[in-house]
Amino acid sequence: MSGVIVTHQPRAETKDVDALAGCGVATVHEAMGRTGLLPTRLRPVQQGVRVAGTAVTVLSWPGDNLMIHAAVEQCGEGDLLVVTTTSPSTDGMFGELFATALRRRGVRGLVIDAGVRDTQELRELGFPTWAAAVSAQGTVKATGGSVNVPVAIGGQIVRPGDVILADDDGVVVVPREKAREAAEASQARETKEAASRAAFQDGQLGLDRYGLREKLAQLGVSYVSYEEHARDGAGA
Known part of the structure; x- marks a missing residue:
């Protein structure tokens, strides 16, 4: 498997990413017309954490984390690493050492449609992680792949620079060119829900x-x- 590492990818504006981070996954998903939701198999290894960042994408061979090493170099402040494999995999492709390197570069978290390990250490490091599996099974570094190319996860396309928002409810992707529109729509929905919450507290x-x-x-x-x-x- 050959591949490509794309550099200097476009990214959504930080202010729009941060605005989306103030809203929950369910709110953003609804505000975008019930679109963008990644599969329910992606679950957090921690609780009570919400994070948003711009996607650096990785397409790897199953059981091989070589391209995650390559992706670290392409990650910067405010990014969120998104990893998938060419066929289903539950191997523990990511752990504490990767998280340490990514935190040093200002990366906000990880979404991986495969396995992770060192979950206690990930929580202690405060590195937010959503994964399809937890497995101590190790990996190799032997096969090429790609970084910063569009990837498909559960029928959703994630492109480099798109916004990834994740919390206890799951993960949603917001196309980078729609980030501001989605943030405004989500904030409007939050205002509407606040009014409904007050009404329900009053007994309506x-x-x-x-x-x-x-x-x-x-x-x-x-x-x-x-x-x-x-x-x-x-x-x-």
């Missing part, structure tokens, strides 16, 4: 706030008492 029901009683009626859903329901033989 979602049925009324969202006009769902009318929807139930349109769908033919009716209200009956327990006695009526039992009398008609539909329940006991």
Whole structure:
């Protein structure tokens, strides 16, 4: 497998990345029209952490982390490393030493559609990590691959410089040219949800706030008492 290492990739604006970091994955996903969500197999090794960064992408041979070493050189302040493999892999391709090197370069975290190890050390280092598997299985450094090329993860395309946002709910990708639009839409959704939260704290029901009683009626859903329901033989 030959490959290419692309340098000087475009990146989303830092201010837009940071604005997205203030919103949750679910909010951003909804604000973008329910798009961009990466597969649910990508789970955090820590809890209570939200991070956003610009993607440096890696396409590796399964069980081979050579191209992660190559990618470290291309990473800079505010980036987030995104790794996938040419076929499914659960081997522990990333661990404490990689995290140490990336933290030194200002990298904000890792999303890898393969395995990681040294998870306790990753948490102690404070290096946010989302992975498809945790495995102590080691890897080799023997096969070429690519850095900073578009990669596909669970049907979603991640390009170098796109925004990756990750939290306890999962991972979402925001195309770099739509980062500002997505940030504005997400912040508007946050404002709307804050108003709904206040209304619910005051006792209002979602049925009324969202006009769902009318929807139930349109769908033919009716209200009956327990006695009526039992009398008609539909329940006991």
